[in-house]
Amino acid sequence: MSAGQLSAEAVAGRAVEPGLQATGLTKSYGGVCAVNDASVTFHHGRVNALIGPNGSGKTTFFNCATGMIRPDSGQVTYRGRDITRWAPHRVAAAGIGRSFQLCRVFPRMTVLENVLVAARARSLRTLLGGAYDRELVDRARGWLARVGLDHVEALEARNLSYGQQKLLELAGVLMADPETILLDEPAGGVNPALIGRIGTLVRELNAEGKTFLIVEHNMEMVMSLSDHVVVFDRGRPIAEGPPWSVQADPRVLEAYLGV
Numbered sequence: 172m173s174a175g176q177l178s179a180e181a182v183a184g185r186a187v188e189p190g191l192q193a194t195g196l197t198k199s200y201g202g203v204c205a206v207n208d209a210s211v212t213f214h215h216g217r218v219n220a221l222i223g224p225n226g227s228g229k230t231t232f233f234n235c236a237t238g239m240i241r242p243d244s245g246q247v248t249y250r251g252r253d254i255t256r257w258a259p260h261r262v263a264a265a266g267i268g269r270s271f272q273l274c275r276v277f278p279r280m281t282v283l284e285n286v287l288v289a290a291r292a293r294s295l296r297t298l299l300g301g302a303y304d305r306e307l308v309d310r311a312r313g314w315l316a317r318v319g320l321d322h323v324e325a326l327e328a329r330n331l332s333y334g335q336q337k338l339l340e341l342a343g344v345l346m347a348d349p350e351t352i353l354l355d356e357p358a359g360g361v362n363p364a365l366i367g368r369i370g371t372l373v374r375e376l377n378a379e380g381k382t383f384l385i386v387e388h389n390m391e392m393v394m395s396l397s398d399h400v401v402v403f404d405r406g407r408p409i410a411e412g413p414p415w416s417v418q419a420d421p422r423v424l425e426a427y428l429g430v
């Protein structure tokens with residue numbers, strides 16, 4: 172590697188530590204092998220991106236890693252701890268939060284209630300229908316302000332644009348204070364102004380210590396935001412590295428364009 176090709180970590184003097192790691196991960200649906208013997212490491216502290224053509228197994232990989240579906244074989248570790256086949260709530264308790272490709276909010280609840288409900292399972296009192304405690308409400312309002320939705324906290328979520336709903340979902344994820352955040356297509360269906368806001372937020376939260384793993388088709392966002400990009404094709408990684416190297420990799424062009 173030449174001096175001009177030093178990684179962001181080397182330049183910043185940051186140590187590289189493995190975060191979410193998969194070894195030989197495999198998941199088939201009938202005859203379709205969605206994730207095919209995939210071994211990949213996403214580093215702690217970075218903004219990692221997972222890209223690849225439609226149907227290359229990115230969401231299935233996410234789901235296997237977060238306990239939403241059980242892999243057929245292989246291992247998933249998080250910061251050295253084996254989390255293979257852990258239930259989603261255990262994965263969350265280990266410090267991994269996630270959003271979904273099709274944004275999950277409760278349309279007839281208010282914006283504030285949506286963020287409070289995201290924290291509900293972590294508080295027995297609120298789970299049993301008691302009043303939300305002051306501290307929880309303050310924290311929810313803090314995250315709403317952070318994502319730029321504090322001025323609409325009393326609106327029903329169905330009145331928000333799709334991009335605002337994605338920001339709302341992110342505020343709910345942040346209520347658990349995860350150290351690693353998986354975002355499934357944060358820019359999908361979102362207008363350019365809000366894509367910019369989501370990007371800025373990711374950058375700020377990363378600077379505050381949060382690790383990101385982002386599945387995204389918006390290449391402008393991926394290339395401007397990520398420290399490290401992994402490219403999937405047919406269920407496994409075919410290339411990885413900093414954005415500039417992945418962009419120029421002939422294997423990536425072939426996977427996307429079939430050339």
Ligand SMILES: Nc1ncnc2c1ncn2[C@@H]1O[C@H](COP(=O)(O)OP(=O)(O)OP(=O)(O)O)[C@@H](O)[C@H]1O
Pocket residue numbers: 200203204205223224225226227228229230231232
């Ligand atoms: N529940 C399911 N049942 C059957 N096949 C599935 C299921 N989920 C995914 N697949 C198949 O597995 C393969 C990988 O799908 P997956 O959604 O993981 O890819 P992806 O890279 O996330 O795609 P996209 O970018 O379009 O969201 C595809 O061929 C898909 O049709």
